[in-house]
Amino acid sequence: MYGTATVSGEVESPLLNNYVDGVVDYKRRPVLRSKSGCWRSAYFIIGVEVAERFAYYGVSSNLITYLTGPLGQSTATAAENVNAWSGTASLLPLIGAFVADAFLGRYLTIIIASLLYILALALLAFSTLLPFDCENAIGGSSCSPQLQVIVFFVSLYLVAFAQGGHKPCVQAFGADQFDADDPEEHKAKSSFFNWWYFGLCAGPTVGIFVLSYIQDNLSWGLGFGIPCIIMCFALIIFLFGTITYRFDEQTQEKNAFARIGHVFVTAARNWRVEPVTISAQEEVSGIMPYQGSQQFRFLNKALISPDGSSEYGTVCRTDEVEEAKAVLRLIPIWVSCLGYGIVFAQTSTLFTKQGATMDRSIGSTFEIPAATLQCFIGLSIIILIPIYDTILVPLTRSVTNIPSGITMLQRTGTGIFISILSMIVAAIVEAKRLKVAREYGLLDDPSAMIPMKVWWLLPQYLLAGTGDVFAIVGMQEFFYDQMPSDLRSIGLALYLSTLGIGSFLSSFIISVVEKTTGGNDQDGWIADNLNQGHIDYFYYLLAGISAGSFVMFIYAAKSYVYNRYSSKCYDTIHRCNMM
Structure with a gap:
């Protein structure tokens, strides 16, 4: 929103660059x-x-x-x-x-x-x-x-x-x-x-x-x-x-609980979809072949329409599916x-x-x-x-x-x-x-x-x-x-x-x-x-x-694979393991 770059890569304005993108003050105004x-x-x-x-x-x-x-x-x-x-x-x-x-x-x-x-x-x-x-209290009984x-x-x-x-x-x-x-x-x-x-x-x-x-x-x-x-x-x-x-x-159109819940519901609805259909829809949806997307692939079923075809477009967005996977990946760490x-x-x-x-x-x-x-x-x-x-x-x-x-x-x-x-x-x-x-x-x-x-x-x-x-x-x-x-x-x-x-x-x-x-x-x-x-x-x-x-x-x-939006990972494929 503020401090964005032009096509040539130059910053639009030093003043705009002083604003913090995505946040506002207590009066909902842009903040310096x-x-x-x-x-x-x-x-x-x-x-x-x-x-x-x-x-x-x-x-x-x-x-x-x-x-x-x-x-x-x-x-x-x-x-x-x-x-x-x-x-x-x-x-x-x-x-x-x-x-x-x-x-x-x-x-x-x-x-x-x-x-x-x-x-x-x-x-x-x-x-x-x-x-x-009560025996020693004032008023006793x-x-x-x-x-x-x-x-x-x-x-x-x-x-x-x-x-x-x-x-x-x-x-x-x-x-x-x-x-x-x-x-x-x-x-x-x-x-x-x-x-x-x-x-x-x-x-x-x-x-x-x-x-x-x-x-x-x-x-x-x-x-x-x-x-x-x-x-x-x-x-x-x-x-x-x-x-x-x-x-x-x-700025999200629906809260995260609704987004992630929708992913799980849609994936469950499509549980009978064949793997070949999923792979084709993944390619259309533009999922990058990094390790994070390979975990919990059953959630990728949320990317396709209920009848298993792609003509109706995706039901859930790729980033919504990745959010659901990110939450699911935390469970083994939490238990341990x-x-x-x-x-x-x-x-x-x-x-x-x-x-x-x-x-x-x-x-x-x-x-x-x-x-x-x-x-x-x-x-x-x-x-x-x-x-x-x-x-x-x-x-x-x-x-x-x-x-x-x-x-x-x-x-x-x-x-x-x-x-x-x-x-x-x-x-x-x-x-x-x-x-x-x-x-x-x-x-x-x-x-x-x-x-x-x-x-x-x-x-x-x-x-x-x-x-x-x-x-x-x-x-x-x-x-x-x-x-x-x-x-x-x-x-x-x-x-x-x-x-x-x-x-x-x-x-x-x-x-x-x-x-x-x-x-x-x-x-x-x-x-x-x-x-x-x-x-x-x-x-x-x-x-x-x-x-x-x-x-x-x-x-x-x-x-464990750190999330691609995590600020702790810097390599090109966004992988950052413990060991």
Whole structure:
């Protein structure tokens, strides 16, 4: 539209070249590159996400302590509830992204989700003020002993619902501020995902450290109320940046869901069409003979008319069929990342319960909350992201000639491998903790403090953070980059759903392990008294599951072909494999 070239190859006008093609401002006007988007907009968007993650982790990081403490649930039940909630929170972005991409748009969805977030956090703080013990409550018989539980879980899942609309849209909207067709903005866009995750971890690190102390030592109501105030400021910050944002021009005649759905329906309708007819129609349609089109050739049946002839013309366009193939190609990668999601779920549940049994004292008077150790995941990420972006990327870029240094799948695979190591280390440390408990005769005392410093858990937390630098950022960029442009909120929701399904699978595995290793009045691997359990065996089991997932990932990645519209591939036939 703007800055196009003439027949001779010369740019029509320097002024026109300053406009960004395909985007408009908040008043639907063409936007100047020098006054919109890029980092000037990204700072506002990263800021609102830092606040949102501060609020979310301020609730989730110490949730298991609240469930096993004030609400009186068992360790296994609390772990299952935390996994179920975090899994739901990671799956709901699929709904939020669908609403944004199909109806409301990312900007409006972010605003509505933020308002819902504020309401949910206010209710969560209010629920802690309700009487739980009716015998000691004012009014006694007039109160409901389950009222606090009901209001708490309703508001908790309302938080999950709100972040489901907030999280995928904010990140996609942030990445939309960079023009992949501009060389400088293209490099900045790759760095955006790194610095996005940097900010994503800075907020939780502060939130976990500050809020977990407030919740454990001062007030749960205050600990849940502060995130509500922070989200109010975050919404104001986001609105301040409106005049700088770039918005998609929305030139497609029908949305991506309709286009891709039409491809699958038409292909299914033509399932009896002979291969010879398909080949002839492919030639007419102009499909290029690159590897991407050779995958899922059954979808090419959508290119021909229902009766199998070509006289009526094609039913679906070539680019629509390729979009459908692009989405289908993501499924094997998505499935193979689920093992990482299972490991990811342990840091806020069993890792925290381990730390609660250990010596957490600093000096003679101060004792850190067990959930505070999750800060070290964020700290490791905060340290490693700048090193990765400023040192590792330029070094590897000089060898691979890839702007991001290594491919997105190579980065993700590295993170999955590190997750295996983190589970092995966690198992070794837990075996050491049990040995100390046995030596001091503390196996039968669930409330005893094991004379072993909590810093023994640091390696597994640091490895978890290192794995996130590779796997999480790799998945974010991959699922965003490989989706059609008007489905990129869905792409980021797919990445989040790997963590959500992983949490559900973790909950399922815990339930199975509890039933198969316990019974007959015997404690299983995951017992209320961790000293009588064997979480180390459970960690070894997860290491094995993650190793199987890694093998599946390698196989899927070796055969994966990056989309031809991907900005990460530069060779003439648009192929860019992991290996």
